[in-house]
Amino acid sequence: MASVQKREIAPSVSVTQPARKRQRWIGYLFILPWFVSMIWFDAIPFGMNLYLGMTDYSVGPIEQANWIGLENFERMLDDDLFRQSLANTIYFIVFSVPLTLILAFSIALLLNTRIRFLGLFRTVYYIPSIIPVVAASIIFLWMFNARAGAINQILYAIGIDPIRWLTNPDYTKITLVIISLWGFGAQMIVFLAALQGIPEQLYEAVAIDGGGLRARLRHIVIPLMTPTIFFNLLVGLIASFQVFTTAYIILGPNGGPLQSGLFYMMHTYNNAFRYFEMGYASAMSFVLFLIILAFTLLMIWTSNRWVYYGDE
Amino acid sequence: MKEKLVFLGLALIVMLSPVMSPPARTQAQGPDCAGGQEVTITFMNWWGATREPLMNQVIANFNEICPNITVVNAVQSWDGREQLVATAVASNEPPNLIMTSRTETYQFAYQGLIEPIGSYVEASGIDPWSIFYESEIGNQVFDGELYTMPLPTAGGISGLYLYNKEMFRQAGLDPDDPPETWQELEEVTAAMTELDAFGIAKLGANILLVNDLSSSFVYWLYTNDGQLYSDDGRTVLFNSPQGVETLEWMVNFVNEYSDGLEAVRDFMAGAPDLTTADFPLFNELLAIEFVNVSAFGHLENTDPEMWADPEMWGVALRPYNADNPNAKSAGVSGLAFSWGYTIPVNQPQETKDAAYAFLEFLTTAVDGGCYFLFEQGRPSPVMACNEDPAYYDANPYWDVVLDSLEIDVSVSITPVQGQINDILSRAVEEAFYGADAQTVLDRAAEEAQALLDEFWSES
Numbered sequence: 001m002a003s004v005q006k007r008e009i010a011p012s013v014s015v016t017q018p019a020r021k022r023q024r025w026i027g028y029l030f031i032l033p034w035f036v037s038m039i040w041f042d043a044i045p046f047g048m049n050l051y052l053g054m055t056d057y058s059v060g061p062i063e064q065a066n067w068i069g070l071e072n073f074e075r076m077l078d079d080d081l082f083r084q085s086l087a088n089t090i091y092f093i094v095f096s097v098p099l100t101l102i103l104a105f106s107i108a109l110l111l112n113t114r115i116r117f118l119g120l121f122r123t124v125y126y127i128p129s130i131i132p133v134v135a136a137s138i139i140f141l142w143m144f145n146a147r148a149g150a151i152n153q154i155l156y157a158i159g160i161d162p163i164r165w166l167t168n169p170d171y172t173k174i175t176l177v178i179i180s181l182w183g184f185g186a187q188m189i190v191f192l193a194a195l196q197g198i199p200e201q202l203y204e205a206v207a208i209d210g211g212g213l214r215a216r217l218r219h220i221v222i223p224l225m226t227p228t229i230f231f232n233l234l235v236g237l238i239a240s241f242q243v244f245t246t247a248y249i250i251l252g253p254n255g256g257p258l259q260s261g262l263f264y265m266m267h268t269y270n271n272a273f274r275y276f277e278m279g280y281a282s283a284m285s286f287v288l289f290l291i292i293l294a295f296t297l298l299m300i301w302t303s304n305r306w307v308y309y310g311d312e
Numbered sequence: 313m314k315e316k317l318v319f320l321g322l323a324l325i326v327m328l329s330p331v332m333s334p335p336a337r338t339q340a341q342g343p344d345c346a347g348g349q350e351v352t353i354t355f356m357n358w359w360g361a362t363r364e365p366l367m368n369q370v371i372a373n374f375n376e377i378c379p380n381i382t383v384v385n386a387v388q389s390w391d392g393r394e395q396l397v398a399t400a401v402a403s404n405e406p407p408n409l410i411m412t413s414r415t416e417t418y419q420f421a422y423q424g425l426i427e428p429i430g431s432y433v434e435a436s437g438i439d440p441w442s443i444f445y446e447s448e449i450g451n452q453v454f455d456g457e458l459y460t461m462p463l464p465t466a467g468g469i470s471g472l473y474l475y476n477k478e479m480f481r482q483a484g485l486d487p488d489d490p491p492e493t494w495q496e497l498e499e500v501t502a503a504m505t506e507l508d509a510f511g512i513a514k515l516g517a518n519i520l521l522v523n524d525l526s527s528s529f530v531y532w533l534y535t536n537d538g539q540l541y542s543d544d545g546r547t548v549l550f551n552s553p554q555g556v557e558t559l560e561w562m563v564n565f566v567n568e569y570s571d572g573l574e575a576v577r578d579f580m581a582g583a584p585d586l587t588t589a590d591f592p593l594f595n596e597l598l599a600i601e602f603v604n605v606s607a608f609g610h611l612e613n614t615d616p617e618m619w620a621d622p623e624m625w626g627v628a629l630r631p632y633n634a635d636n637p638n639a640k641s642a643g644v645s646g647l648a649f650s651w652g653y654t655i656p657v658n659q660p661q662e663t664k665d666a667a668y669a670f671l672e673f674l675t676t677a678v679d680g681g682c683y684f685l686f687e688q689g690r691p692s693p694v695m696a697c698n699e700d701p702a703y704y705d706a707n708p709y710w711d712v713v714l715d716s717l718e719i720d721v722s723v724s725i726t727p728v729q730g731q732i733n734d735i736l737s738r739a740v741e742e743a744f745y746g747a748d749a750q751t752v753l754d755r756a757a758e759e760a761q762a763l764l765d766e767f768w769s770e771s
Binding site for chain 1: 391398402419423425573577578581730731734738
């Protein structure tokens, strides 16, 4: 029996192997651009960054860099601004990520209803996320100006004392959190696409069981949206760890009063480009990579408990 | 227009005069510039806005002498400048000539990324030490080598203030008797500052660069007979008794007469510089602002009406501490705004030669740097240029401007100055938020000294 099977298989292999090989090469060909890009733009810079993080590299030819082992990493332990910038970044993440998620999800829910001018509303809510961040930052700089800014003028008009949004260290981070909500449009679009993928029958089933809006949200929408929530949460977290441009424009390279808005990437930037401590900045970048990796793994691990993929 | 004609006439006289003729005239001229080859160089700089057409004119003037060298005027945005400069100078194809601050010049020289220009200068036959003010050219020397020549002045940055005479009149003060001492400055500010629900409505004097507290402190330190470093640049001195007294005075002044640091920052945040028409000094909302010599060009462009009437504005020297018998008005040169133009090493010899030819013209020629700065109403680091009588016609306070150059003290810095500035800024800011001046300055001095010691031990 075994010999018969072998005889049957052998001719078939001799016929299909070249075709399979060709198919494999076509597959490799398709992934080649990504692979080359990954090697060139990710793997090599990653390796170089790790290497530079263990040198005293400043600027100029890389041959001038001297190997100093883990000295840069040890230095972070004594760097007050490293700790402060990390703490500021975590504060920002704790408020910005969930608030953006809630806002994007809420607006997506509203835009998933059948109302007039739906297309207009969708466009209006999405536009902010494609406005250049520099332009938006400068607009916010004016809006939050304590004397002439629109926010304080409105607050004053309704009897609230003006707030020093950008000059009082107690307010700078929360101001940046408020500003960060501006970019919720990208997450909203992802939520909206996912919402539109929920089968209508499931809503009808809830209606038949006598459930209202709350029941639909609790038993249908949120469970089916958990993969999207997970995705947006992960992407939002990674982006928030790298918060830089808005804070840099609004508060300057040192992060405003008492470095209250000095975020991790700004401290890294200062070391790299203002102090020319590229080696130390590379080490900081690697540490940020490890932190983000740890959070990502933690979230993936916990996702088994709360993310529902439908086929489970 | 009249000033331009006067200047052009004088420029002609100067060009014909052997006494006034700057050594740039001796540089290679005609088709032999930089070996005579057709060369294109990229000039990376930050002379934007109203200065861009002036720089284009300088390039056109240069091309009359050196038609074989095409200079691409690559004006950059100030956003992300540090990143751009650092990556540009270290790249394999850098711009051929880059505008760099003194700290950057020193850092790049320390890393071997830019060419020393000593051999070019020697070949050209010019003597920069007789052309420029000594401190100006001295600022561009690192480790005994000259790396560039200056434009604009590093001096005249902190020794002056601009004041609104109308506000003096409104407050019942003599507009022709501006404050000369810290104590008089307090009186003037107390008489003028007004508050409202949003903070400061009208401010007597802004004694701070609100985003650069380090420089603010250093500028006042020198008007109290203090020093940032020892003369050899190796020892930190800013935590001296004069330093502590200066910081305490600054904190007290801002808290007592300006409603605190946050209020001043908010007041100044709306219009951060003199290029905007709603700058409070132009609108009788700020009486005294400490400015650098670029202020005159900005005033002329932004508020021509005010510029045209010397009864509306005045200029005086930075006040000093009258309680300190050794103190006097002083300015600081070389700490900030000390610009030069450096030649990256990573480029062919012919573009290096062409870059130097343009650098020499730009910084020393009458129709180069002299023209460029005169049109902005600011002094030149070239001594001969400032002797031009047309300056006195254009600016009624030109004698005060020249006085401010005279009182400048050059500060020796190292490539780690950027870090020290930030350390000192943090210390000064903490003092404004209630920390003890002596404590914060001592801590900052310790950190700064450690950086200096490390630098000098590696040099």
